[in-house]
Amino acid sequence: MWALAKGAAICGLLAYTFYRSWTAFGIMLPFGFCYPLCERRQRQEKRLLELAQQFKESMVILAASLSAGFAMENALAVSRDELAMLYGEEGMITREFAYMVQQIRMNRSVEHVLAEFADRSGLEDVQNFSEVFAVAKRSGGDLSGIMRHTSEVIRDKMQVKEEIRTLTASKQFEQKIMNLIPFFIVFYVEGSSPGFFSQMYGTGLGRMLMTGCLIVYGISYVLAWKILAIEV
Numbered sequence: 001m002w003a004l005a006k007g008a009a010i011c012g013l014l015a016y017t018f019y020r021s022w023t024a025f026g027i028m029l030p031f032g033f034c035y036p037l038c039e040r041r042q043r044q045e046k047r048l049l050e051l052a053q054q055f056k057e058s059m060v061i062l063a064a065s066l067s068a069g070f071a072m073e074n075a076l077a078v079s080r081d082e083l084a085m086l087y088g089e090e091g092m093i094t095r096e097f098a099y100m101v102q103q104i105r106m107n108r109s110v111e112h113v114l115a116e117f118a119d120r121s122g123l124e125d126v127q128n129f130s131e132v133f134a135v136a137k138r139s140g141g142d143l144s145g146i147m148r149h150t151s152e153v154i155r156d157k158m159q160v161k162e163e164i165r166t167l168t169a170s171k172q173f174e175q176k177i178m179n180l181i182p183f184f185i186v187f188y189v190e191g192s193s194p195g196f197f198s199q200m201y202g203t204g205l206g207r208m209l210m211t212g213c214l215i216v217y218g219i220s221y222v223l224a225w226k227i228l229a230i231e232v
Contacts, residue, residue: 007035
């Protein structure tokens with residue numbers, strides 16, 4: 001309901017700024033009802049980011065357990081206890097490790113359990129970790145050494161991602177400010193000089209021009225979002 005209200009508010013802001021028309025608001029409103037899908041995607045990305053950060057810490061703990069001589073099955077159980085102290089019993093990574101330990105105790109193979117975790121998480125790093133573990137176990141090599149090296153590579157990659165997010169955080173904030181500048185300009189001019197934009201809202205040519213401005217604004221918003229969406 002909150003997302004629906006935000007979608008309707010955005011449609012109202014756009015309709016007022018570019019058209020000053022209830023008809024335009026009625027046309028835009030169905031698109032505003034799609035806003036919960038955008039909200040869901042944003043929350044999903046936030047949860048994936050949180051899970052990725054927790055997974056990075058779990059790799060440190062898991063690598064330490066393997067270095068101590070634990071088998072992978074026991075290392076997962078030991079890591080689960082340490083993760084519970086770090087993130088709590090309801091932490092996402094804690095629940096995932098607890099579920100994997102439970103499945104292993106039901107005589108399921110570690111490879112299948114990790115593969116299912118990778119599918120559930122949707123994280124590329126978890127998928128890579130699962131595939132490397134499966135290959136290392138089948139090859140019969142130094143499993144502990146291979147997993148430690150893999151954990152270090154994954155941690156380094158995640159650290160690079162975090163550094164990029166830190167470096168682009170200020171630019172993302174600037175982007176949000178710039179997205180609001182056109183509305184501030186219109187409100188300021190209209191407040192200081194009432195009727196200044198009357199030709200834009202009362203004539204066909206003015207409405208066409210404002211429609212063009214709305215399209216340019218939408219394109220600029222998408223381009224700014226894509227430029228700052230840096231993938232590693």
